[in-house]
Amino acid sequence: MSERSIVRVRDVMKSNFRLVDGMSTVAEALNTMLEVESMALVVQKRNADDEFGMVMLSDIARQVLAEDKAPARVNIYEIMSKPVIEVKPEMDIRYCARLFGRFRISRALVTEEGKAVGVVSYTDMVIKGMIDR
Numbered sequence: 001m002s003e004r005s006i007v008r009v010r011d012v013m014k015s016n017f018r019l020v021d022g023m024s025t026v027a028e029a030l031n032t033m034l035e036v037e038s039m040a041l042v043v044q045k046r047n048a049d050d051e052f053g054m055v056m057l058s059d060i061a062r063q064v065l066a067e068d069k070a071p072a073r074v075n076i077y078e079i080m081s082k083p084v085i086e087v088k089p090e091m092d093i094r095y096c097a098r099l100f101g102r103f104r105i106s107r108a109l110v111t112e113e114g115k116a117v118g119v120v121s122y123t124d125m126v127i128k129g130m131i132d133r
Contacts, residue, residue, distance in 0.1 A: 009096055010089035012128040013110045013118035019044045022053060022077035026064050029055060029076055040107055042116050043080050052109055052116060053082035086111045089118070093125045 018032050020041045029041055043053030055076050063079040064071055085108045087096055100106065100122060110118035 007093045007125075007129040008089065009087055009091045009093060009110055009120050010118075012093060012124040013089065013120040014038070014124060015118045017042055017116070017119045019116065020055075020076060022046070022075065022080065024076050025072050026060055026069075026074045026076065026079070027071040030060065030071060033057065038119075040119060040121075041076075042084075042109055042119065043076055043082065051083035052086070052111075053077070053080040054084045054107075054109060054119075055080040056107070084109050087120065088112065093120075093129045096120060097122065097125055 016036060017038060018036045018041050020029060020032060020043055022043050024032075032041060033039065039057040041055050043055060045052055053076075059079045059081070060071075063069075064074050085099070085103060085105060087099065087108045087110055089110055089112055096108070100108070107119055107121035109116055110120055
């Protein structure tokens with residue numbers, strides 16, 4: 001029987017995420033999402049005692065599009081999730097997937113020493129973690 005190799009979050013996470021300011025507008029966030037080809041943006045901390053936030057395309061659809069609000073008039077802080085669940089880059093993706101299931105989330109911020117280093121999603125874990133093995 002061969003020993004299963006451990007796939008870590010760092011092996012599958014996206015490190016080309018973008019940090020945005022909570023005061024940015026949804027219109028600006030949408031342009032950034034298109035630029036970096038991402039469905040989620042990480043919202044910067046305002047100070048050392050603050051926490052990271054995250055805004056996803058689904059948040060924009062539910063809270064801006066569905067409510068017929070103007071994207072240029074809604075700030076990210078009004079629709080973001082905060083605080084977000086953070087995972088460490090050395091976490092085994094099997095445990096990360098269990099965490100996602102337990103908290104009913106589809107992506108999480110990857111942090112190391114208090115700094116954002118990536119974003120990981122179910123898609124990343126399944127496609128990169130299972131198919132590439």
